[in-house]
Amino acid sequence: MSTVLTKSEVKRNDKLMERSGSFTNPFERKSRVSKFRRVPIYLLTVVMIAPYYWMITSSLKSVKELQVVPPTLFPKKIIWGNYFDSNFNPTMFQQDVMQGLFQRYPDLKFGFFRFMMNSFFVNISITISTLIIGSLAAYVVSKHRFKGKKAVYLVIIGSMMIPWQVGLIPGFLLMDQFGWLNTFWAYIVPALPKAFIVFFLTQYLTSIPDELVEAARIDGASEFTIYFRVILPLLKPALIAMMIFTAIGEWNNFLWPLIITTSQDMATLPVALANLRNSGAGNIGTQGVIMGASLITSIPTIALYFATQKHFIRGIALSGLK
Amino acid sequence: MLSPFAILFLVFSVYPVLSSLRLSFMRYNAICNPDQSPCGSVGFGNYTTLIFQDDRFHKALSNTALYVIGAVILGMIASLSLALALQEDTRANRILRVIFFLPSVTSGIAVVLVWGWVFRGDAVGLLNAILNLVGVEPIEWLATTWMAIPILIFMSMWGGAGFGMILFLAGLNSIPAMYYEAAVIDGAGPRQRFRYITLPLLRPVMVYVGITGTIGAFQIFEGVYLLFPTSVGSIGGLQDMALMIVPYLYDAGFNKFRLGYASAIAWILFAIIFVVSMINLRITRSLEDLK
Numbered sequence: 001m002s003t004v005l006t007k008s009e010v011k012r013n014d015k016l017m018e019r020s021g022s023f024t025n026p027f028e029r030k031s032r033v034s035k036f037r038r039v040p041i042y043l044l045t046v047v048m049i050a051p052y053y054w055m056i057t058s059s060l061k062s063v064k065e066l067q068v069v070p071p072t073l074f075p076k077k078i079i080w081g082n083y084f085d086s087n088f089n090p091t092m093f094q095q096d097v098m099q100g101l102f103q104r105y106p107d108l109k110f111g112f113f114r115f116m117m118n119s120f121f122v123n124i125s126i127t128i129s130t131l132i133i134g135s136l137a138a139y140v141v142s143k144h145r146f147k148g149k150k151a152v153y154l155v156i157i158g159s160m161m162i163p164w165q166v167g168l169i170p171g172f173l174l175m176d177q178f179g180w181l182n183t184f185w186a187y188i189v190p191a192l193p194k195a196f197i198v199f200f201l202t203q204y205l206t207s208i209p210d211e212l213v214e215a216a217r218i219d220g221a222s223e224f225t226i227y228f229r230v231i232l233p234l235l236k237p238a239l240i241a242m243m244i245f246t247a248i249g250e251w252n253n254f255l256w257p258l259i260i261t262t263s264q265d266m267a268t269l270p271v272a273l274a275n276l277r278n279s280g281a282g283n284i285g286t287q288g289v290i291m292g293a294s295l296i297t298s299i300p301t302i303a304l305y306f307a308t309q310k311h312f313i314r315g316i317a318l319s320g321l322k
Numbered sequence: 323m324l325s326p327f328a329i330l331f332l333v334f335s336v337y338p339v340l341s342s343l344r345l346s347f348m349r350y351n352a353i354c355n356p357d358q359s360p361c362g363s364v365g366f367g368n369y370t371t372l373i374f375q376d377d378r379f380h381k382a383l384s385n386t387a388l389y390v391i392g393a394v395i396l397g398m399i400a401s402l403s404l405a406l407a408l409q410e411d412t413r414a415n416r417i418l419r420v421i422f423f424l425p426s427v428t429s430g431i432a433v434v435l436v437w438g439w440v441f442r443g444d445a446v447g448l449l450n451a452i453l454n455l456v457g458v459e460p461i462e463w464l465a466t467t468w469m470a471i472p473i474l475i476f477m478s479m480w481g482g483a484g485f486g487m488i489l490f491l492a493g494l495n496s497i498p499a500m501y502y503e504a505a506v507i508d509g510a511g512p513r514q515r516f517r518y519i520t521l522p523l524l525r526p527v528m529v530y531v532g533i534t535g536t537i538g539a540f541q542i543f544e545g546v547y548l549l550f551p552t553s554v555g556s557i558g559g560l561q562d563m564a565l566m567i568v569p570y571l572y573d574a575g576f577n578k579f580r581l582g583y584a585s586a587i588a589w590i591l592f593a594i595i596f597v598v599s600m601i602n603l604r605i606t607r608s609l610e611d612l613k
Binding site: 038041044045047048049051052054055058066067069070071133134136137139140141152155156159161162163165166167168169170171172173174176189190192193195198223227248251252254255259269270273274277284287290291294295297298301302304305309313316 | 323324326327328330331333334335336337338339341342345352404407408418420421422423424425427428429430431432433435436437438439440442444445446448451454455480484485488489492537540541543544547548568571572575576581584585588589591592595596599
């Protein structure tokens with residue numbers, strides 16, 4: 001396991017991939033079982049899809065149908081009550097409220113939408129800022145000469161070996177001292193310095209010849225011009241890969257949001273989801289609402305994955321291998 | 323231009339780690355004065371208690387060890403098998419790869435909640451409903467002590483096999499076809515080709531998948547937190563059957579407010595991950611020296 005591939009290596013690998021891939025020997029007879037060889041993989045596919053199928057269909061079942069033994073495979077009648085319940089009565093006790101995901105937070109401005117907005121706001125802020133800060137740092141580390149540069153880079157790389165939970169308790173105390181608990185600051189600011197991004201972008205930049213930067217410098221370009229005109233365009237593929245990973249990782253983050261939020265209105269979707277489940281735990285009638293909320297939590301990252309599939313797979317190959 | 327990163331990195335990455343090391347030698351609950359009794363320095367007290375006396379921590383350690391071994395080995399086998407099965411670049415395979423990869427981008431909490439329903443102990447639980455078709459009485463999946471770890475391993479395989487598969491596919495595709503052609507000319511069968519070409523050339527990928535998988539598995543939290551609550555304000559399930567290191571850290575830190583103790587747990591976690599990664603690397607290196 002060593003460093004990231006250079007651009008020319010990637011191109012060469014792509015060519016290799018075209019030439020290679022799976023190989024079948026034309027002289028070997030296909031065995032007779034080959035027709036059924038793929039049955040296990042299709043069975044596994046069913047296991048893979050089943051949870052998603054269950055999320056969707058259960059969120060469309062009535063409370064009565066959810067309680068049926070054995071559970072029904074298809075909703076007998078599709079109802080939207082788990083999302084919006086026309087008989088919703090906010091004066092009922094919490095545990096009696098079975099349906100109405102978007103109505104069940106009457107004390108909260110925007111109700112359940114509030115959690116979605118929190119998630120989106122936190123996510124977009126972190127992703128954009130961390131990439132800007134990280135790429136600036138990577139530019140300096142890879143293209144500037146200064147004293148102690150090696151030491152700085154070593155500390156950054158070394159920090160990746162320490163599991164982030166080591167800093168969990170002091171991180172929490174720090175947020176408390178700053179008065180940041182239950183604020184967006186606690187979500188965003190500590191998430192900004194990402195060593196992996198600096199490491200990855202630095203590796204990527206060192207494969208780019210210094211002459212490009214030096215030529216711009218001789219032409220009188222300022223450091224920021226070089227950053228915007230030379231570095232950022234060169235980094236684009238790497239930045240896209242990092243953007244996707246950061247966005248998905250932060251969206252699904254759970255433990256840190258769990259400890260820095262105590263008031264409901266600051267929860268992001270995963271935390272809201274866990275709270276929702278804990279409030280109605282065990283009651284099968286509330287499962288429809290919970291599945292609906294799970295579905296809403298899952299869709300954005302899946303959509304991002306579908307939209308950026310090519311970059312995504314390339315990004316994994318870029319950052320992980322060789 | 324380095325300064326924004328440098329300042330944030332020092333304050334939010336370096337300082338917490340150093341501070342956590344200091345805390346791990348103290349008794350502290352966030353309210354007391356750290357220099358006065360009952361708080362203050364306890365020397366190696368937290369560590370000796372954890373290592374020699376704390377039965378819950380020992381349980382957490384043995385559970386985590388079982389889970390990591392199972393999840394990493396079975397996960398690796400699953401990933402490699404999937405990559406081999408879906409290697410051919412056909413339309414059907416491309417779709418299947420996407421499906422198998424989906425859990426890697428799905429919110430862990432959302433997925434755990436579905437599994438919670440699958441493994442429900444009553445007759446509405448999905449697995450019980452399926453088993454009922456062949457006449458099996460409902461089983462209390464999440465309240466049967468020996469089942470907790472296998473269930474968590476299963477969940478980790480479902481969630482992680484697709485990611486490993488993508489890495490293995492990239493590895494498989496970078497093996498030039500001419501090696502296989504040469505082997506065929508020399509009369510090697512499919513099994514020999516796999517044993518003497520595919521496996522050795524995939525070793526770097528296996529090391530990577532193994533190490534990252536191990537590190538990830540040690541940090542399991544969400545599944546335990548949601549599926550195995552004990553009573554109010556504790557974690558780990560019946561007889562701590564699913565207690566693991568990070569959930570125990572959370573329990574000590576944020577349920578019982580023993581912040582120094584929790585920091586010591588975090589450092590033991592770091593030590594374990596560090597040692598295991600080093601052993602992993604050393605083993606693969608010595609394997610390479612053998613050749």
